[in-house]
Amino acid sequence: MYVFIQGLSKLSMSPYRFSGSKPETSIRLATNNCPYNSACDGCSSRHISLCNVLDTDELKSFSKISTDFHKNAKQVICSEDEDAEYIYNIRSGSVRISKMLSDGRRQITGFLFAGDFFGLSCKDKYSYTAEAITNVEICRFPRTKIIESFREFPALGERVFDMTRTELDSTHDQMLLLGRKNAKEKLCTFLLTMWEKSGRLNEGNGDEVDIPMSRSDIADFLGLTVETISRQFTNLHKLGLIDLDGAHKVFLKDTDALSALAENG
Amino acid sequence: MYVFIQGLSKLSMSPYRFSGSKPETSIRLATNNCPYNSACDGCSSRHISLCNVLDTDELKSFSKISTDFHKNAKQVICSEDEDAEYIYNIRSGSVRISKMLSDGRRQITGFLFAGDFFGLSCKDKYSYTAEAITNVEICRFPRTKIIESFREFPALGERVFDMTRTELDSTHDQMLLLGRKNAKEKLCTFLLTMWEKSGRLNEGNGDEVDIPMSRSDIADFLGLTVETISRQFTNLHKLGLIDLDGAHKVFLKDTDALSALAENG
DNA sequence: CGATGGATTGAACTGGTTCAAGTGGAGTGG
């Protein structure tokens, strides 16, 4: 039996890596048709989904419980304090996960991309809001069904636990960033993480990084203001470390220097 | 079979609560002698440990793999990048979990107390350093043994997964605090969390809260400096919201007002 | 082509830091 699952862990920008997985729990990218939902004809190696390479019958039972849908940019997918009925998997597009204070101050706790999951690490209520950054295609599963299936397929449960731990690790890194890094260090760290991610997803794109989210999203992710983000972008440009092509495309000209600045800016 | 485990989730100051556990996975406090280690004679209702109310033989096998030890205040229990051989359970005392930047800036990601676990949410290396704040009694188990036992006792694995998710939730709250709250809000939030915790642990102590950690630990937990912490303490005192008895004992005189300040200081 | 909304830039301001000095309590040794 192969458990076929990826994502989730990318929450908070720390991609899950496949090292160390035991054979019987090994994870594979979907290569062609999505096996768990016949309605999905868009599967490619970049569409990483909650596919279970179980036997055909097991697979069919999983297929039946999933629903595909679509959201436009800025639409809410699920919100804080709402009953956590589903877990979600992103087929395409980008999503932000955030929490708010009563007066509207916002902290984005993670950005999610194709293949990522969310909603699993919740209790009965969602503890955060998920919104579409770009147009997104989403697939959702009833949470209880998934959680029940951990007993039947322990490898699935172990995998999800493993990913949750990875995610926890990466939130600790983000706490270090939020609590102790200055604006320049924060932005450099962010750019490098986006770069690593994009390098993995579309190999060979060199040092061109796509930044789907707005300056204000980046600000709320890094605990800064839009203005500071903007100034730091210009700053890094003046230093000759990055080039900008519009607001959503960045060329990293010297990743080594950026790495150095990410810890000692 | 009863799985008998508590703690871990308190990392990042968000105590795990017992609501919603199914009967067969229900968690109980150790009441008297610690069943998993005959060397432990100090068990009380406040010593919450990795005890497994399994049958006697199962229990014995768990007992054999644990080791008790002791650390004095300021001693390191485990450190970043060290091989993650063990998981730890705190019998008594307080522990801080932290990460450092190369130049020595530190972020404390959580404080841990009696009954809490750490080291479980790691891969092959510890991703943080754990140090004793006070003198501590610790109990440790080989990680691999525990993780292997998840297959044999799925309820144990589910429980640990559950606690890890709770912990993840609380790190999101801490990210909101670090990224978006000001100094006064941060300290109020901190005091209230310590208060809730102490209320649970030693009921009936009213609004007196014990603060075992130093000002500098609090600063590194809240992303501030010692001076700011100190000033905010005096500030809250001048506002008549708290009284101070030395540096490590605080009386919360108006928890409602503190709650209000924790979100809109 | 004008309107809209994100992104940038400038200038004043401020919350929290930094640096520096002072305080107090616990431990040590004479």
Next chain:
DNA sequence: CCACTCCACTTGAACCAGTTCAATCCATCG
């Protein structure tokens, strides 16, 4: 038992990184 030391904590004052407020730029879209 007091004097001395040490170290954590507090307090004060200057400073500055990042915010706030305001103006402008620029790309997109009806």
